[in-house]
Amino acid sequence: MPEHEIAIIGGGISGLSALHFIRLLKPEQDVHLYEAESRLGGTIGTDNIEGYSFDRGPNGFLDREPLTLQLAEELGLTDKLERAGENVSNRFILRDGKLRAVPMSPIKFMMADILPVMGRLRVMGEPFAKKRPDGIDESIYDFVERRIGRDAADYLVQPMVSGVYGGVASKLSLKSCFPIMREMENEYGSLFKAMISKAKKAKAKGKSGAGPSGPGGWLTSFEGGTETIIKRFEEKYINQITKQSRAVEITKHNNLYRIKMANGTIVEAKSLILALPANHAAEITCELSSKLTSALGSIPYAPIAVVCLGYNEKNIDHDLDGFGFLVPSKENIKILGSIWTSSIFKNRAPQGMVQLRTMVGGDGDHASAELSDNELLKLVTDDLDQIMNISGKPDIVKMYRWKYGIPQFLIGHSEVMNRIEDETKTLGNIFVTGNAYYGIGLNDCVKQSFKVASLV
Ligand SMILES: Cc1cc2nc3c(=O)[nH]c(=O)nc-3n(C[C@H](O)[C@H](O)[C@H](O)COP(=O)(O)OP(=O)(O)OC[C@H]3O[C@@H](n4cnc5c(N)ncnc54)[C@H](O)[C@@H]3O)c2cc1C
Incomplete structure (x- = not known):
């Protein structure tokens, strides 16, 4: 033994x-x-098929965790790290059936049509938000609604929560999912004040205070995929x-x-x-x-289906210049979002072709993750065709199903x-x-x- x-x-x-x-x-x-x-x-895991490179689960990590970078170095993989392209910061949210760019600065946010005017003004009122009632494990949704309003909770945060956690913002604990947000509120009384203070401190230390795509870091994978x-x-x-x-x-x-x-x-x-x-x-x-x-x-776990599709780029009437898009549940569209994989990492599709990676299911929609292959493909292509003006059928289809996909x-x-x-x-x-x-x-x-x- x-x-x-x-x-x-x-x-x-x-x-x-x-x-x-x-x-x-x-x-x-x-x-x-x-x-x-x-x-x-x-x-x-990564499958290389007909010139496409499909990641089964994760397609990368954010380069903000020193231990992950240390691990890559100790495994002799530093020169195989692949940073996502500069366009990764271009992210979109579906609103009223149209893709709208997520603004990356307060001024752009005030000008953007991602939220109605009142919703944008409500976000700007963040420093005056009500205090959290003592002793509660607040949900992400309640926290966001309390601090920046319902429009932002529905159209900015719920889609992010379903894209990352496959979860429902009103069920997930802020303390367990985003402890840093709670700490910022506890310490500074306001997220805006916390961000300004952190940026000042970082500037004083000679750092920008944020990775190129924000304090969260830069999306990174390995040449040849995560495998x-x-x-x-x-x-x-x-x-x-x-x-x-x-x-x-x-x-x-x-x-x-x-x-x-x-x-x-x-x-x-x-x-x-x-x-x-x-x-x-x-x-x-x-x-x-x-x-x-x-x-x-x-x-508990939420099920996730990942549907990877390869298309001839001529069949898509969209420049795909960005990371991809997320879908707020209020839009009544089944897919959670789609990542334009071949726009952000090299060699994920053959020349002239593109790879789109679409997520379905999550804790809010177990049934869709469990559809048959044909039903799932139809659901995804119907939604993508409509949102991204796609004509014609995909050149290749690869699906991955994770019954116990993401812990909640x-x-x-x-x-x-x-x-x-x-x-x-x-x-x-x-x-x-x-x-x-x-x-x-x-x-x-x-x-x-x-x-x-x-x-x-
Ligand atoms: C669709 C999807 C997309 C994701 N995207 C991202 C992303 O882009 N970025 C990111 O950072 N994270 C992402 N994640 C999350 C990330 O993939 C996981 O957090 C991470 O891979 C989990 O690793 P793990 O080793 O904890 O668990 P697992 O990867 O689940 O590994 C557990 C292992 O244990 C083995 N095992 C199970 N039971 C037994 C047993 N009884 N005896 C022996 N072995 C057993 C399994 O076979 C498996 O190999 C994603 C997850 C999913 C599902």
Whole structure:
């Protein structure tokens, strides 16, 4: 029976970066990663088909997290980092059936038609917004409505929340999804005041205060798509990884975690890192702790379908000069938004062709994510044809479905995290990492895995 000092279950970005950071911080420790599937990467993956490069899940990360850049460097991938083109800042929102540019400065915002005049004036009244009632875990929608008004909540923030979280702004917790917004309000009493103060401080330090696309950083991927990093992990850690090993049950015996695999193998480890989706982690820990299982199992997921289409550029009566567009739910259009992948990264479509990547489903529309392939394709092409003046059929279609796509940090998520933290501490030497806990993006996963690697 293999016995390790540290076992990691799950070979997505969270498990792989935990493995990397442990090797870096504790090279003397025997650490081994077990992955259920025959391929690593989890939601990360890239398919190269007929000159197109399709990302299955994430298509990039924001270059604001030093640990992700450090990871790329340590994996020898710095020269493979691919920054999105300058036009990535051109973003659009659908309003009254038309694509409208998202203004990037206060003056442009006041001139733009993205919100009605009263809606724009209401945004400018942000410093005078009502205070948050004490002691509540406020939803994103309530926070935004309170600070900048209902128009902005419906037409600027809800589409962003469904595009990023696949979520419904009135159900998600601001504290868990955008803690920085809450901190800015707590510290400065106003988001505008906070932004001005931060910009001044950054200027004094000689920095611009923001990445080229704002304080969020710049969208970045790897040459060849996101799978490039997964291949590099695999090459580097081939001896510390076993694929096709699905953990089915975890128990504890004499201070050792015992992991039963679906193929009958038993593995023991002094410390255990669960780097798998919370619902899978819940399933395999039920013999170990009902409290842990119940807390993990209470984190819901939204399903997402990603529909990648290749078109001849001549069939699209739009310059596609930008990142793409998001759809507010008030528009009564089924798609959540579409990313113009070949406009932002190189080599994602053959010469003369373009790639559009459209998201469907989310927590607000489970049914659409579950449509048959033909129905889903019809839904997407009908919407795109109308919004972007497309004629003719796509040259290629590739669909990816994520039934448990994006974890939802609902109101009360921080309480769930307290329960998970308390129970893992009680059990001892067991840790969780992944996108279901402290942040859903790749950067969040890397950051959480670094923390776990330092603690284990
Ligand atoms: C459609 C979509 C688009 C996204 N776009 C972006 C984006 O552009 N930018 C961004 O930053 N983030 C994006 N995300 C989020 C990002 O992809 C995830 O946060 C991240 O990839 C999660 O990584 P993970 O390792 O935590 O989990 P996963 O990727 O889910 O990996 C978990 C791994 O555990 C394995 N596993 C499961 N059960 C077991 C078991 N019992 N035994 C052994 N192994 C098991 C799985 O096979 C899998 O390999 C997107 C997500 C989706 C779904």
